[in-house]
Amino acid sequence: MTGAAPVACAHAPVTCIGETMAALVPDPVAPLEGADQLSVRIAGAESNVAVYLADHGVPVRWVSALGDDPFGRRIRAEVAAFGVDITGVRTDPHRPTGLLVKNPGPEGTRVHYYRKGSAASALGPDLLDDEAVRTAGLVHLSGITPALSPDCLALVTALLRPAPAARPCPVSLDVNYRPALWSDAETAAAVLHDLANRADITFVGLDEAQALWGSDLSDASDVRSLLPGPRILVVKDGGREATAFVGRGVHTEPAPKVDVVEPVGAGDAFAAGFLAGLIRGEEPVRALRLGHLTAGAALRVTGDHGPLPDADRIVELLDAPTAQWAQV
Template structure:
């Protein structure tokens, strides 16, 4: 991506120059291949799954220097995870190997009502991460630190890590912090998620949240502007409304970009892809509209594959999409998936 601004651009605040560091757990993942209920599946496919490493891999695809910081078990699954993330061009040299704790595992069970995910991550290597991780070398030189609401749900030490990363007001830290709310209800059985995630999100510089998860956390009648009222402090707040649109609230104004129609194979990973695309656009100075469009384009790459990480369009195609007029983009958003 060249960084050219899309039509109707506004230019919000953006992080300074420097690498991005994504912090969080990545697990090995098993899923029926082809997709089918696990009970009747004859073959399973092994891949990797992690919100933060998904973002890192898509950022690398966009040519953004990025490191992933985490911990893995000294086991075959951990070796597979490390190699897979590294193969996408992400710096994994600071990922810890824990000889005493295993790599986490998830198993997908597709069904008529959607895909259920079963987690085996208790006492995993990444769950032992703590605030000391922020003293590691890649964080000290980072322009942007990317975190999600999954990490503080894993353990007390992981929550302390995120809390320390968000110490201080937006703009007062040596790096900017991007925070994807990424609410996983199964990880918050004690009912404290609305309070904890709300407080953490409001301390970040850049926040991503789905309208549906915001409604589940803070009120079923919330609109995108009401989410902004609930989270007034982030310099950039992106509220994603699924297949409809995404809205960015910034110091330069509010911009909404409709979601282009695409064929959906599996929705898992699309939110991470969107975040990576938006961050890549923001870091490249594409403006709010361009960043939102690049988020949608990147999300479509995840929607069209069964795994979390799909190939980006050809760069020339991406540039052409970013250069569309507002009317042309709207036509693409209202077209049928096969158009």
């Protein structure tokens, strides 16, 4: 890829590390107060990325911890069914699987978390000795994990502490700012800035960058000035466009128009599509397009995972002239 070193160690799978929870969702979709029944689904940023990477044919592992309970067993089965290697997932006999409840409403979906003391919140730096981490070609994390506990923060810090040249493999981080998980905004801003600036590849939304680090960040270039460290920085501007800073190059691609059913999970899908493009050796513009197409799959469904366009259609859209892409 022009201006960038290889994005992953050759012939080794991507390893995604982070918590996945059981999710209770009103069915049919309605405000929780009036719901007669709830469906059980699964929800986790890093496992979402793993599932979409598997959809794109990328060998991928998901590493986490689950309780020895029905929710944990269901999560294992569902993630594995997508072709994700789950041999690195631990079972904690003393702590439960995390739980969330979605409350859809006219102004968006609110999420209520029940994850304090969960199995995944006990993950720590000892995870670096796990074979699934030691042999990874790329490790993918999110900014959710360091908010879960001091041990989880220590884990993410340990992965990102070595200088990039000293790491066994590149590390990708999606900032994924969740205010409800942090004790205060000032702590979140400081911790996430440090981690995001240390990663080899960083994903951040313009809106979350503004929420974390100041409303005076007016565009992607301002965010790049604030985060000069990552070899590759992707700044997502909602449903409008995404910009990738790769080496000295700057590449921006508009997002296709999508009839949005629910936005939850779209950022994870975008990250997976973009990473899949990089791993394939695609140029940055094509990787951005693959990110947009994968995000569109998530936006069209009520859950976190939707079907990708067929392979021929993806190739057609990646090859489309700029003017045609803008009209997709």
